[in-house]
Amino acid sequence: MDRLKNKVAIVTGGSSGIGRATVQLFAMEGARVAIGDVDAAGGEETARLARAAGGDVFFQRTDVSRASDADALVKAAVARWGALHVLHNNAYWAPTGLNVLNTTEEQWDRTQAVTLKSMYLMARAAIPEMLKAGSGSIVNMASVAGVVGSRNFSAYAAAKGGVVALTKSMATDFGKQGIRVNCIAPGPIATPAIAELRKDPQWLERQLNRLLLSDLGRPEDIAYAALYLACDESSFVTGLTMLVDGGATAH
Ligand SMILES: NC(=O)c1ccc[n+]([C@@H]2O[C@H](COP(=O)([O-])OP(=O)(O)OC[C@H]3O[C@@H](n4cnc5c(N)ncnc54)[C@H](O)[C@@H]3O)[C@@H](O)[C@H]2O)c1
Known part of the structure; x- marks a missing residue:
């Protein structure tokens, strides 16, 4: 607590x-x-669940690939609570099952915009507020796919590789000013994003074969990593790519 x-x-x-x-x-x-x-319905439901548990939370419809939406979200948080200390860039969009031959330019551009450019837009809006607050922690969501590559997921892997490099660059630029920037690289986590893929027994077997542990990760496994990087317990940690991947990249 x-x-x-x-x-x-x-x-x-x-x-x-x-x-x-x-x-x-x-x-x-x-x-x-x-x-x-x-997703307004999902966002309102998340806010409702958090408030029911006593949290002070609000949802604002935000397309993170749009600069005006990114700016408006930061503005709304600061207007309500007077400061901003933590930014967790977690949203993504990407089509699955595509290599560079069958990815359209539109799919490529949208993947980069929602999954990578958004982190620049959000950081650009958030960092001035963190500087005012005297410190800040930015936690970007990368992926194992951005560290070792991924079959039929080229646009996504490229965006996530960009997240790793962006994280290190921002950590370099803002560390002396009290802002830490880290990213998390999850392995396969059982979320709605991979619900369809999980129905394919071959896909599931391939994933489980990569892991040193016996099951896919849970959303909470990643949330705990984000909590550590967001809070002051990690005050000497910056520029890190934290693998939370069930050992997928250890062998
Ligand atoms: N699930 C996995 O196996 C896995 C593995 C590695 C990394 N990740 C990463 O974890 C993060 C969360 O993934 P998840 O599995 O919880 O996915 P999810 O599909 O459950 O959640 C993604 C959320 O992003 C939102 N989103 C999509 N486009 C958006 C936009 N333009 N603006 C704002 N929000 C938008 C969606 O509405 C959704 O709520 C992503 O960055 C993903 O790449 C997931």
């Missing part, structure tokens, strides 16, 4: 999956949390 007491946080992609679990955990640990997502 209270690991994020007196912190104001933004979580993007908080309407579902890992984002929803992270909003719940951040709120339980004392943060006030603004959720930005394009």
Whole structure:
């Protein structure tokens, strides 16, 4: 309890999956949390669940690939709570099952815009507020796919590789000013995003063969990593790519 007491946080992609679990955990640990997502029904439900558990949370419809939406979300959080300390860039969009031959340019561009450019837009809006607050923690969501590549997932893997590099670059640029920037690289996590893929026994077998543990991860496994990186317990950690992947990249 209270690991994020007196912190104001933004979580993007908080309407579902890992984002929803992270909003719940951040709120339980004392943060006030603004959720930005394009899915209003899911976002309102996440906010309702967090408030029912005593959290101070609101949802604002936000397309993270649009600069005006990114700016508006930061503005709304600061208007409500007076400061911003934590930004968790978690939203993504990407088509599955495509290599570079069958990915359209539109799919490529949208993947980069929602999954990578959004992190620049959100950080650009958030960092001035963190500088005013005197410190900040940015937690970007990467993926194992951005560290070792991924079959039939080229646009996504390229965007996530960009997230890893962006994280290190921002950590370099802002560390001396009290802003830490880290990313998490999850392995396969049982969320709605992979619900369809999980129905394919071959896909599931391939995933389980890669893992050193016996099952896929849970959204909470990633939320706990985000909590550690967001809170002051990780005050000497920056520029890190934290693999939370069931050992997928250890062999
Ligand atoms: N599930 C996995 O196996 C896995 C593995 C590695 C990394 N990740 C990463 O974890 C993060 C969360 O994934 P998840 O599995 O919880 O997915 P999810 O599909 O459950 O949640 C993604 C959320 O992003 C939102 N979103 C989509 N486009 C948006 C936009 N333009 N603006 C704002 N929000 C938008 C969706 O509405 C949704 O709520 C992603 O960054 C994903 O790449 C997931």
